[in-house]
Amino acid sequence: MVSREQEHSESQISSSSKAQQAPRSMRTIRSNAVETSFLDKMTEYEYALDAKLAELAKTEKPFAVTNSLEISQDFSEFSACSSDISGELQRLACACSVHQSPEESSKISQNEPDLDLEPWLGFLQTENLNSEILDSISPEDLQPAVMICIKGVKSPSPIVKRSAAAKLRVLAKNREENRALIAESGAIPALIPLLGSSDPWTQENAATALLNLSLNDENKLICTRNGAIKPLIHVLKTGTEVAKQNAACALLSLALVEQNVCSIGASGAIAPLVSLLMNGTNRGMKDSLTTLYKLCSIEVNKERAVNAGVVKPLLEFVSERRSGVAEKAMVVLSSLAGIEEGRSAIVEEGGMAVLVEAIEDGTSMKGKEFAVATLLQMCSDSVRNRGCLVREGAIPPLVALSQTGSARAKRKAEILLGYLREPRPEASARSR
Incomplete structure (x- = not known):
């Protein structure tokens, strides 16, 4: 089947050959x-x-x-x-x-x-x-x-x-x-x-x-x-x-x-990479995400990325499920959740709800896996984040993921569910 571009190209070649029998010479330029x-x-x-x-x-x-x-x-x-x-x-x-x-x-x-x-x-x-x-x-x-x-x-x-x-x-x-x-x-x-x-x-x-x-x-x-x-x-x-x-x-x-x-x-590479992430073409976004992921393999660069405002656009990509970008954004978010500044920024930007939605309705199993991995980091040492996650309705989708997800996703979902089932200090105090 001939594409429109091919048809257009062939018509151009046909029309130009009538006016010019010999191949184009460098003399013409x-x-x-x-x-x-x-x-x-x-x-x-x-x-x-x-x-x-x-x-x-x-x-x-x-x-x-x-x-x-x-x-x-x-x-x-x-x-x-x-x-x-x-x-x-x-x-x-x-x-x-x-x-x-x-x-x-x-x-x-x-x-x-x-x-x-x-x-x-x-x-x-x-x-x-x-x-x-x-x-x-x-x-x-x-x-x-x-x-x-x-x-x-x-x-x-x-x-x-x-x-x-x-x-x-x-x-x-x-x-x-x-x-x-x-x-x-x-x-x-x-x-x-x-x-x-x-x-x-x-x-x-x-x-x-x-x-x-x-x-x-x-x-x-x-x-x-x-x-x-x-x-x-x-x-x-x-x-x-x-x-x-x-x-x-x-x-x-x-x-x-x-x-x-x-x-x-x-x-100074982090800030312009974040700018490319926010303002570039789809290809530029992918290139920026890949480079940011590698640079954020060390803590100081994770801090620079968070300070440059990278968390908000990453969450937007995940929420919009933008093709070819959402999963990459999820991977970078998971990396940033490894530091306190990253976890705080994710919470402040409404990331808990976005990540729960990714587990519940995400189209990619790999994306769900990274979402639960990010939430696991968010909640492992934070009772406050666990409470926030419960209020966002995370338990039903986590239960479903623990039953139907990949081996790694199941394991992480089960660990996270264990955290969420632990009694919270404030609840224990009220029961007394």
């Missing part, structure tokens, strides 16, 4: 002010580049890497982080063409005589890169492309910086070997300053390139040694929606090195 002889020379190099890539693709076997970052046994059931976690890389090489005028494109070749472009002349101006071909080429054969991109990142031209960062973003997308090669070539310290760029697309490309590079364990250390944490937090505050999402994912990747968890929180 260059300034008409450039001399024809120079354009002819550039085109020759581009054809040579395409031929070289095709030749290498025939001799190398395709290679693909799926790199999942497990957060915890429970949380990974809801989410996995990869080099394409936010889906932004579907636009991989389009950033250059969409945000770059023909006049800007011509300036790359006119104003950058310091770049040794041969034999990759035109690489930075290439509108689209065939990722399948790139994935088929060995890192050694891509070394010239990597080096020209790193030179471009260091260029004084904002246009070249933007394009070079976009290409590194693509080259680091899939292959572990490429990530290692790009980092060994010195790309990470060159990309980090671009996180402070006033050009949003340069900033976005740099953040995404660093996200992809950080999926390599050694590169995580290189990123932190070169001071990537605070610039990534800057992107989290100031970037495009995609840049914010990928900055959050890059911070998550760096937080998988345990000693970074505290420093990321201390550097």
